[in-house]
Amino acid sequence: MSLRPLLLLLALLTASTGLAQERPLRWGAASDGNVPFAFHPDESDALTGFEKELIDEVARRMGRRAVHVRNDWDGLIPGLQTGSYDLAINGIEISDDRARSVDFSIPYFRGYEQIVVRRGEAGMRSLGELAGRRVGTLGQTLALELLERTPGVTAVKYDQELQAYADLATGRLDAVLLDFPIAKYYAGPDPRLELVGGPVGEFRYGVALPKGSPLKREVDAALAGMTADGTLRRILSRWDLWGPAQAALLNQPPEPDGPPTGYLEYVARSRASTPWTEKLARYFSAESLALLGRGALTTLALSACAMALAVVLGLALAAGRAFGPRPLGFVCTAYVEAVRGTPLLIQALFLYYGLPEIGLRLPPFVAGVLALGLNYAAYESENFRAGLRGVPRGQEEAALALGLSRGQALRHVVLPQALRVALPPMTNDFISLLKDSSLVSMITLLELTGAYQRLATQHYDYFLLGAVVAAFYLLLGLPFVRLARRLEAKLDRAR
Amino acid sequence: MTLLAARDLRTSYGGTEVLRGVSLTVAAGEVVCVIGPSGGGKSTLLRLLSGQEAPTSGAVLLDGAPAEPVRLRREVGIVFQALHLFPHLTALGNVTLAPRVLGKGAPEALESRARALLERVGVGPELHGRHPSALSGGQQQRVAIARALALEPRAILYDEPTSALDPERTADVLALIRARADEGIAQLVVTHDLPFARALRARTAHLEAGEVAGDSAGLLDDPRDERTRRFLRARLP
Numbered sequence: 085m086s087l088r089p090l091l092l093l094l095a096l097l098t099a100s101t102g103l104a105q106e107r108p109l110r111w112g113a114a115s116d117g118n119v120p121f122a123f124h125p126d127e128s129d130a131l132t133g134f135e136k137e138l139i140d141e142v143a144r145r146m147g148r149r150a151v152h153v154r155n156d157w158d159g160l161i162p163g164l165q166t167g168s169y170d171l172a173i174n175g176i177e178i179s180d181d182r183a184r185s186v187d188f189s190i191p192y193f194r195g196y197e198q199i200v201v202r203r204g205e206a207g208m209r210s211l212g213e214l215a216g217r218r219v220g221t222l223g224q225t226l227a228l229e230l231l232e233r234t235p236g237v238t239a240v241k242y243d244q245e246l247q248a249y250a251d252l253a254t255g256r257l258d259a260v261l262l263d264f265p266i267a268k269y270y271a272g273p274d275p276r277l278e279l280v281g282g283p284v285g286e287f288r289y290g291v292a293l294p295k296g297s298p299l300k301r302e303v304d305a306a307l308a309g310m311t312a313d314g315t316l317r318r319i320l321s322r323w324d325l326w327g328p329a330q331a332a333l334l335n336q337p338p339e340p341d342g343p344p345t346g347y348l349e350y351v352a353r354s355r356a357s358t359p360w361t362e363k364l365a366r367y368f369s370a371e372s373l374a375l376l377g378r379g380a381l382t383t384l385a386l387s388a389c390a391m392a393l394a395v396v397l398g399l400a401l402a403a404g405r406a407f408g409p410r411p412l413g414f415v416c417t418a419y420v421e422a423v424r425g426t427p428l429l430i431q432a433l434f435l436y437y438g439l440p441e442i443g444l445r446l447p448p449f450v451a452g453v454l455a456l457g458l459n460y461a462a463y464e465s466e467n468f469r470a471g472l473r474g475v476p477r478g479q480e481e482a483a484l485a486l487g488l489s490r491g492q493a494l495r496h497v498v499l500p501q502a503l504r505v506a507l508p509p510m511t512n513d514f515i516s517l518l519k520d521s522s523l524v525s526m527i528t529l530l531e532l533t534g535a536y537q538r539l540a541t542q543h544y545d546y547f548l549l550g551a552v553v554a555a556f557y558l559l560l561g562l563p564f565v566r567l568a569r570r571l572e573a574k575l576d577r578a579r
Numbered sequence: 580m581t582l583l584a585a586r587d588l589r590t591s592y593g594g595t596e597v598l599r600g601v602s603l604t605v606a607a608g609e610v611v612c613v614i615g616p617s618g619g620g621k622s623t624l625l626r627l628l629s630g631q632e633a634p635t636s637g638a639v640l641l642d643g644a645p646a647e648p649v650r651l652r653r654e655v656g657i658v659f660q661a662l663h664l665f666p667h668l669t670a671l672g673n674v675t676l677a678p679r680v681l682g683k684g685a686p687e688a689l690e691s692r693a694r695a696l697l698e699r700v701g702v703g704p705e706l707h708g709r710h711p712s713a714l715s716g717g718q719q720q721r722v723a724i725a726r727a728l729a730l731e732p733r734a735i736l737y738d739e740p741t742s743a744l745d746p747e748r749t750a751d752v753l754a755l756i757r758a759r760a761d762e763g764i765a766q767l768v769v770t771h772d773l774p775f776a777r778a779l780r781a782r783t784a785h786l787e788a789g790e791v792a793g794d795s796a797g798l799l800d801d802p803r804d805e806r807t808r809r810f811l812r813a814r815l816p
């Protein structure tokens with residue numbers, strides 16, 4: 085017997101115990117798109133980017149192990165406040181507004197907004213010249229603020245930088261105003277686009293921490309140390325983001341220290357324009373499929389748990405309305421109307437970001453199951469009610485006349501018939517739920533739609549990947565469509 | 580000897596009295612027919628006798644002693660006008676449901692008893708596995724009677740047993756009722772159908788406006804009460 089597996093196991097064990105001794109430093113950041121901050125260069129879970137390298141080094145100096153926690157960019161600050169992670173680092177501009185709700189570290193980057201237009205288009209070289217134009221940008225940014233303050237500009241808000249530049253390239257926008265690092269990475273390598281004009285405005289990026297966080301001192305110390313010994317300069321140089329502005333901010337020599345290998349690797353990857361056959365092959369690579377497969381599994385598990393909750397709670401609600409005392413019936417009706425009358429997305433955001441404010445912090449999966457389950461329970465209760473109403477009074481009377489108790493009559497005569505009426509629409513609801521589960525990608529859950537967004541922003545392709553992911557949803561739903569058909573056919577025969 | 584009896588039954592719905600002191604008896608093995616105009620209170624009487632409702636005053640007697648609705652529900656079977664067969668169960672399932680739920684024996688024993696019962700009312704084995712929707716009106720009626728017999732009731736009430744049937748099938752119902760009488764079961768048959776009532780050749784009660792206007796073996800041929808005469812006249816061809 086070879087000793088190698090044993091040795092490997094031993095090595096793994098010591099490695100894992102070594103890791104376990106280091107306390108984690110949980111850092112929140114988006115990872116869909118998000119170049120050059122922290123992004124997935126390929127289908128694996130590996131991250132790269134200048135902030136990723138920066139925070140790894142900060143954590144090392146704090147004697148901790150950096151652990152990435154994925155979130156939407158818009159949700160970064162709320163997630164910080166609910167304690168999903170210790171700090172957020174994601175090109176967050178230090179502003180008075182934000183400083184009211186979070187603490188900031190000392191700045192680690194100084195930059196400005198960059199105008200990007202379609203190559204060759206003239207007359208949009210300054211903020212003033214953008215008047216009368218449609219200009220894309222991201223929400224909650226200095227760029228958006230500047231655009232909104234400039235008379236005559238139509239500012240268009242995007243969630244993903246990639247989508248803003250894509251709309252610019254296809255002519256839906258006249259220009260995009262975004263942070264220079266974003267422009268450099270997304271628009272720079274794109275031959276259809278051009279960076280024009282001088283610096284617009286000025287911002288500093290800082291690490292955001294919860295108000296009063298004891299970690300602030302340590303983070304500041306680590307950043308100061310990295311500045312003083314040139315580590316920060318080396319990282320920014322590697323990503324080709326070192327220039328006079330940084331030099332002035334950090335009081336360092338203006339010339340870069342080392343080749344821009346991070347930038348060059350990125351450009352080489354994104355330049356490689358691939359034919360669609362090769363793209364498809366890449367989407368069906370083991371790694372892509374593994375990511376989509378995991379997403380699909382999450383979608384399925386989420387939907388199944390949510391539906392189970394919806395059915396049980398729906399039955400309870402319907403029973404409360406049909407058989408309960410008046411006040412209970414009223415509460416059940418109010419629940420159904422309230423849930424049906426408000427958007428699922430609001431409910432999900434409320435559960436995930438709202439409840440922690442009253443001390444109830446739910447993991448994303450639980451929040452997702454609850455959001456979908458509580459929502460669909462309202463619809464299932466209506467299905468059950470329709471089912472109960474569909475059973476003629478005579479059925480219960482006949483059962484009672486045979487000596488059955490009310491409970492026995494309900495269980496053996498009324499419910500089985502009500503279920504037959506309710507079952508086909510319930511199966512259809514499950515298929516809708518499967519699709520609605522895509523909404524919970526909003527609460528940091530990487531299900532199928534989340535996987536789609538990540539792959540799409542990584543490959544700059546919403547088109548082919550969209551088709552691939554749609555196929556995944558169809559495949560997931562198909563068994564249930566068939567089940568619904570079979571049930572309906574079977575019930576029709578037993579009518 | 581009287582098995583089932585109504586003693587001065589009164590009941591009202593929202594202020595209007597529907598039964599105004601109804602008394603009636605049925606002996607073991609006897610068939611009693613109840614006729615009367617629509618709205619006269621016939622179905623209401625059956626609901627009280629089968630324990631589906633309690634009277635406002637008066638009592639239902641079993642073997643001469645007042646019986647509670649719970650007891651009546653177990654000892655008095657009823658065949659509804661609309662049958663109310665359970666559509667989600669087979670013919671066999673309809674018959675076994677009550678004994679099974681009420682724990683009247685092992686499943687296999689209950690099933691073979693139910694099959695025997697179905698055969699007794701003329702439902703062949705090939706029909707036992709069918710759902711009610713796949714049975715004819717006459718077959719459904721037989722299943723309903725078998726279901727009412729499943730708990731071995733001592734009395735059976737029928738509400739308009741011929742109303743949903745072709746005239747030719749009424750002879751079958753007649754035979755079924757006769758057979759039950761031979762088994763010693765007390766039976767009360769409510770009907771609109773005068774030829775059928777005559778064919779029953781049973782003691783007949785006339786229920787009108789919540790009162791018994793007449794109750795005798797010869798009521799149909801020799802009506803004593805003016806109300807009965809008027810009722811019969813209106814229905815003669």
Ligand SMILES: Nc1ncnc2c1ncn2[C@@H]1O[C@H](COP(=O)(O)OP(=O)(O)OP(=O)(O)O)[C@@H](O)[C@H]1O
Pocket residue numbers: 592593597615616617618619620621622623624
């Ligand atoms: N649940 C109820 N609530 C109020 N009124 C009722 C109810 N059930 C019966 N009634 C009334 O009681 C009276 C007697 O009804 P019942 O059904 O006993 O008549 P019936 O003799 O069986 O008539 P039919 O021959 O049409 O079946 C009718 O006037 C009816 O409207």
Ligand SMILES: [Mg+2]
Pocket residue numbers: 621622623738
């Ligand atoms: Mg009636």
